[in-house]
Amino acid sequence: MVNKEYIKQKETIDRLIRYSRPYDIKNYVLCLIVYKYLSKKEEKFLREKFNNEPINLKKAYNESEDYQDIKIESEHVNGYFINPDYLFNELVNKAKKDELTIETLELTIFNLKNSLNKNNQNKSITNILEDLNFNSSRLGKTLEEKNKTISEIILRMSTIQLTSNNAGDIFEYIISKYSQIAGKKAGEFYTPHSVSEILAKIVTHTETEISTVYDPTCGSGSSLLELNKYTDELKFYGEELNSTTYNMSLMNMIMHNIKSEDFDIKLGDSLEDKAFKNQQFNAIVANPPFSAKWSSSKKFQEDPRFAEYGKLPPKSKADYAFVLHMIYHLKDNGTMAVVLPHGVLFRGAAEEKIRKHLIEEKNYIDAIIGLPSNLFYGTGIPTIIMVLKKDRKEDDSILFIDASQEYMKVRRQNKLREQDIDKIVNTYQNRKEIDKYSHKATQEEIKENDYNLNIPRYVDTFEEGDLIDLKEISEKLIEANKKLDELDEKIEKQSKKLKIEGLLH
Structure with a gap:
């Protein structure tokens, strides 16, 4: 338009x-x-x-x-x-x-x-x-x-x-407007376009032909459809738990003129139902519900998605359950990018064991990107994008990007500008190290940090201010106190003239 x-x-x-x-x-x-x-x-x-x-x-x-x-x-x-x-x-x-x-x-x-x-x-x-x-x-x-x-x-x-x-753009705009009204409910169906754009540009940065894309918590389908801008002949696969949101994703496909034979969206719980069984995809993008609950049932200990990691993700936090589910459905030469809360980087117990296995045994984690807080409607918590690949034989480093301070404030929301998106994507694609913004951490560094992936451990964003001269400050304080004493004397003299007693007591 x-x-x-x-x-x-x-x-x-x-x-x-x-x-x-x-x-x-x-x-x-x-x-x-x-x-x-x-x-x-x-x-x-x-x-x-x-x-x-x-x-x-x-x-x-x-x-x-x-x-x-x-x-x-x-x-x-x-x-x-x-x-x-x-x-x-x-x-x-x-x-x-x-x-x-x-x-x-x-x-x-x-x-x-x-x-x-x-x-x-x-x-x-x-x-x-x-x-x-x-x-x-x-x-x-x-x-x-x-x-x-x-x-x-x-x-x-x-x-x-x-x-x-223009039908697809208009439908997306209507969804975004209702997301603003919905507040917390918006998290069920809407990922900000800027975040979807980053996910799409990351997973399509490959020499491998991309013919399939999957989202296990697809919401309105916007993140899936964003890939349509960067690759041709694409088939879309997704799962969505909420029936109304599921219907919205189907409408979104129609409004983007996607033929019915080119998309397969299922209604159901991707962790429990396994709708796509052993099917694998070239690219996977997702914005799962943050730290949602799941069954963590004992039956999953033998499930091929989780079995080799030794521990199941905790009932109270399904974040790594979604990550492992996505890895299972990712082709060996594919790329996946998933939005997650910061807790996945440092929480202990079962999640620590899974994280260590992904780094030390699998070498799957390719990058961690810290985003600004307050990007998502309904929650102000800061989030990260975790990028994973199965075929990383030539590189065992993890790229850390701290993009949390580069954004524009629009009313009550923070918004990524095009320049912010471009910097994130360009830094990732070229695996660049930028002072106070990005760093490639070696396996040795990560091991020294006990497999804690908290971004500040690897990207130092501390800005030194002007050095404070304590001697100068002390002299100014003495001078100020001297002037106060002089003022007290003047006030005392005036009060005696006016016959006012105890004005300063």
């Missing part, structure tokens, strides 16, 4: 978000923007069938002798068919006349879901509209209120200009 047009679009979206500010209404906005996008694709297809003539599509289709062939071709090309009677513009026209009803919308969505289910091998795609419950009291107490609310959303949405080129 051109800058002016993009700004205009954002302003339109902001007005829509303000109207639908109650967080619970977000699902209706997200689902209906996807419906609008699919409807626009259908409209474009139908207009091409009728030679792009300025005609009434509904009338032309209903009167065409080839209407059945057109429907079949649309199902083959787009993977669905929307009858011209139910295109988004028709819904807008009804809303303008106060004729749009919940009943009409229910039929519209029902028909589309059936069409998607019939024409796609990837049956999960039908879930993109699963969270549309038009009977919910969130839309209003009475049927009249519900009709009014949904009509207003559609009317406001009608001014958003959607194309195949």
